[in-house]
Amino acid sequence: MKRLAFISILPIIIIAIIFPNTLFANEPLRIKPMKRIEVVRIDSAGRLDTFKAYPNEFLDDIFTEKMDSMANSWFVRNAYNINDRVTPDSLLHLFTDMDDSQEALAPGTPLPDSIYIQRLAALNSAIDLSYNNTVKNMIVLYTERRKGQMEVMLGLANYYFPMFEEVLDKYNLPLELKYMAVIESALNARALSRVGASGLWQFMYGTGKMYGLEITSFVDERRDPLKATEAAAQYLRDLYNIYNDWHLVVAAYNCGPGNVNKAIRRSGGTRDYWSIYYRLPRETRGYVPALIAATYAMNYYKLHDISPQNPSFSIITDTIMVSDYLHLEQVAFNMKLDIEMLRDLNPMYRTDVIPATNNKPYPLRLPQESVGRFIDIENNIMAYNRDEFFPNNQIKNPSQTAHQYTPVNIQGKTIVHYTVKSGDNVGFISEWFNVRASDLRYWNNIRGNLIRVGQRLTIYVPDGKADHYKSFNTMSFQQKQNAIGKTPGKNTTTSTQNEPLDPSYEYYTVKRGDNLWDIAGKYPGVTASEIQKLNNITNTGSLSIGQNLRIRKR
Numbered sequence: 001m002k003r004l005a006f007i008s009i010l011p012i013i014i015i016a017i018i019f020p021n022t023l024f025a026n027e028p029l030r031i032k033p034m035k036r037i038e039v040v041r042i043d044s045a046g047r048l049d050t051f052k053a054y055p056n057e058f059l060d061d062i063f064t065e066k067m068d069s070m071a072n073s074w075f076v077r078n079a080y081n082i083n084d085r086v087t088p089d090s091l092l093h094l095f096t097d098m099d100d101s102q103e104a105l106a107p108g109t110p111l112p113d114s115i116y117i118q119r120l121a122a123l124n125s126a127i128d129l130s131y132n133n134t135v136k137n138m139i140v141l142y143t144e145r146r147k148g149q150m151e152v153m154l155g156l157a158n159y160y161f162p163m164f165e166e167v168l169d170k171y172n173l174p175l176e177l178k179y180m181a182v183i184e185s186a187l188n189a190r191a192l193s194r195v196g197a198s199g200l201w202q203f204m205y206g207t208g209k210m211y212g213l214e215i216t217s218f219v220d221e222r223r224d225p226l227k228a229t230e231a232a233a234q235y236l237r238d239l240y241n242i243y244n245d246w247h248l249v250v251a252a253y254n255c256g257p258g259n260v261n262k263a264i265r266r267s268g269g270t271r272d273y274w275s276i277y278y279r280l281p282r283e284t285r286g287y288v289p290a291l292i293a294a295t296y297a298m299n300y301y302k303l304h305d306i307s308p309q310n311p312s313f314s315i316i317t318d319t320i321m322v323s324d325y326l327h328l329e330q331v332a333f334n335m336k337l338d339i340e341m342l343r344d345l346n347p348m349y350r351t352d353v354i355p356a357t358n359n360k361p362y363p364l365r366l367p368q369e370s371v372g373r374f375i376d377i378e379n380n381i382m383a384y385n386r387d388e389f390f391p392n393n394q395i396k397n398p399s400q401t402a403h404q405y406t407p408v409n410i411q412g413k414t415i416v417h418y419t420v421k422s423g424d425n426v427g428f429i430s431e432w433f434n435v436r437a438s439d440l441r442y443w444n445n446i447r448g449n450l451i452r453v454g455q456r457l458t459i460y461v462p463d464g465k466a467d468h469y470k471s472f473n474t475m476s477f478q479q480k481q482n483a484i485g486k487t488p489g490k491n492t493t494t495s496t497q498n499e500p501l502d503p504s505y506e507y508y509t510v511k512r513g514d515n516l517w518d519i520a521g522k523y524p525g526v527t528a529s530e531i532q533k534l535n536n537i538t539n540t541g542s543l544s545i546g547q548n549l550r551i552r553k554r
Contacts, residue, residue: 113131113136116131116135116136116139116296117131119296119299119300120292120295120296123295123296123299125174125176125295126174126176126246127174127176127177127246127247127291127295128246128247129292129295129296130247130274130288130292131292132274132289134285134286134289135289135292135293137289138286138289138290138292138293138294139292139293139296139297141293142293142294142296142297143296143297143300143301143304143306144304147304147305147306149186150297150301150306151301151306151307151308151309152309153182153186153187154298154301154306154307154308154309155308155309155310156187157182157187157298157308158308158310160178160181160187160200160225161178163225163226163229164177164178164181164229165178167226167229167230167233168233170233171233171234171236171237173233173236173237173240174246176291176295177233177236179291179294179295179298180201180232180250180253180291181200181201181229181232182294182298183287183290183291183294184200184201184202184254185199185200185201185202187200188200188445189223189225189344189347190223190343190344190347191445192442192445193445198220198222198223199220199222199223199224199225199228199347200223200225200228200229201222201228201229201231201232203222203228203231203232207235208221208222208228208231211231211234211235212231213227213228213231216355217350217351218349218350218351218353218354218355218395219348219349219350219355219362220347220348220349220350221348222348223347223348224347224348227348235253236249236253239252239253239257242257243260243271245271245272245273247272247273247274247288248260248271248273250287250288250291251273251280251284251287251288253287254283254284254287255280255281255283255284259280259281259284260276260280262279263276263279263280264276264279266279267279273288316367316368317345317365317366317367317368318365318366318368318371319363319364319365319366320363320364320366320371320374320375321356321361321362321363321364322354322356322361322362322363322364323356323357323358323361324356324357324358324382325353325354325355325356325357325389325390325393325395326353326354326356326364326381326382327352327353327354327389327390328342328343328346328349328352328353328354329352329385329389329527330381330382330384330385330386330389331364331366331374331381333384333385333525334377334380334381334384335366335370335373335374335377335381337366337367337370339352339527342366345365345366345367346364346365353389353395353396355395408435408436408439408460410460412462412463413460413461413462413463414460414461414462414463414464414465414466415458415459415460416433416459416461416466416469416470417456417457417458417459417470417473418433418456418457418459418469418472418473419454419455419456419457419473420451420452420453420454420455420456420457421453421477422453423477423512424451424453424477425451425514425515426440426441426446426451426515427515427543428477428480429451429457429459431484431486432472432480432483432484433459433461433469433472434461434484435459435460435461439460440457440459443457443458443459443460444457444458501548502550503554504553504554505550505551505552505553505554506523506550506551506552506553506554507548507549507550507551508522508523508548508549508551509546509547509548509549510543510544510545510546510547510548510549511545512545514543515543516528516531516532516537516543519531519549519551523551523552526551526552530552531549531550531551534549534550534551534552535549535550
């Protein structure tokens with residue numbers, strides 16, 4: 001029994017070792033009085049209890065970035081018929097099957113606080129659903145300002161929530177914790193934060209490894225929905241054993257137990273989330289309000305004229321175990337499947353390579369209707385371009401693959417924001433701000449070259465030049481081109497625009513807003529990487545209007 005008792009507290013001991021000052025903070029107290037406002041809580045008997053606390057913040061930017069990332073995934077763009085000119089916020093439909101006890105709210109009409117409080121109290125949650133202005137701001141974000149993306153997340157919830165609930169029930173955890181994935185990643189399995197947190201549950205590298213997730217150059221199980229959910233449940237259970245308070249658990253999940261314990265100590269030892277609120281990092285301050293807001297929105301969406309957007313095709317999938325090296329492009333070509341779809345269905349494979357062997361098979365997830373065909377032509381799939389993908393039957397060095405990437409060091413740089421205009425693309429914006437297109441994508445969780453008009457991008461620029469780059473928000477397209485020395489008609493990328501056309505090739509003339517992925521999609525069997533190689537393009541985001549691209553041999 002003693003051995004079992006030790007094993008049960010082992011994760012807590014490990015957390016204490018990994019996060020210094022987590023359980024036994026010994027730094028001097030630094031307590032500063034702060035202005036407080038009223039916060040409303042609902043007790044276990046359904047009675048309202050008010051006390052003094054302080055939060056009244058707008059933290060929308062933290063969570064809108066995650067929703068934009070979700071909207072840019074292949075699955076959402078295609079399953080919901082969204083493209084780069086139609087944003088998720090255009091997917092608004094009236095929902096007529098209303099709760100008879102309450103009338104739906106006309107769009108934009110503010111609700112009185114008493115209604116929000118009444119509805120939260122009626123949810124009878126195991127997690128304290130406190131209410132204040134910061135919570136209200138987050139509710140309005142989900143139910144008013146980002147209705148379209150909320151509809152999409154409700155559709156995705158039909159796919160993910162049964163999986164989450166099964167795992168949470170296994171560990172005897174509150175089922176409301178499933179909403180944490182909404183605020184962590186907006187239900188985007190390939191979400192990657194600027195600090196390196198990955199997947200639906202946004203695990204950092206060290207925490208993921210501690211909970212048994214495989215993270216190698218080729219496999220990242222933080223992005224495997226089932227395995228990451230299992231690890232998240234274990235982590236949440238261990239944090240609850242430390243704090244015995246779900247608000248503190250949610251905060252510690254986001255910023256680490258060390259930061260929560262420092263906030264507790266600096267607040268005089270109080271173990272109440274709202275009392276340590278401003279001692280926490282800004283992003284963490286938004287997580288409990290966002291969890292309460294997501295819980296509200298996921299339960300009362302009908303009363304805000306929000307209806308789940310079900311995909312335009314079946315999301316039913318199945319897995320098949322693979323016992324030999326396999327590249328997703330081998331599957332895509334032979335089965336005529338979109339490579340981006342395969343990446344979204346198999347987000348755990350970092351370089352499109354499944355490093356399977358007889359001793360260690362890995363799963364390949366496919367649309368259910370495609371599994372039988374894969375079995376029928378598996379030998380052909382494995383043999384296709386095998387010498388190119390696996391020379392000498394070896395996996396290529398990960399550093400040579402297109403999907404490996406090292407972010408630029410942002411130390412000493414300043415954040416500016418740029419709002420995407422019509423005609424902009426990743427290549428233009430990266431040139432205007434003198435940053436790598438890959439960094440721009442990384443900072444803003446952009447997939448491929450998909451950005452939308454009105455999207456707010458975060459860009460890191462040298463200290464002292466912030467004002468210069470902020471002015472780009474008010475410039476016309478040509479003014480921005482002139483600012484970097486690009487005049488009309490001047491070739492800005494490669495020499496292929498003015499070279500004589502080779503009659504043995506098919507060509508495509510680049511138009512405003514084009515990118516390699518969209519162009520390749522116009523020619524069945526042609527990939528963006530093939531066009532890139534054929535035209536000696538080193539920067540995929542810097543195509544020029546009027547440039548003639550070789551597509552393939554006639």
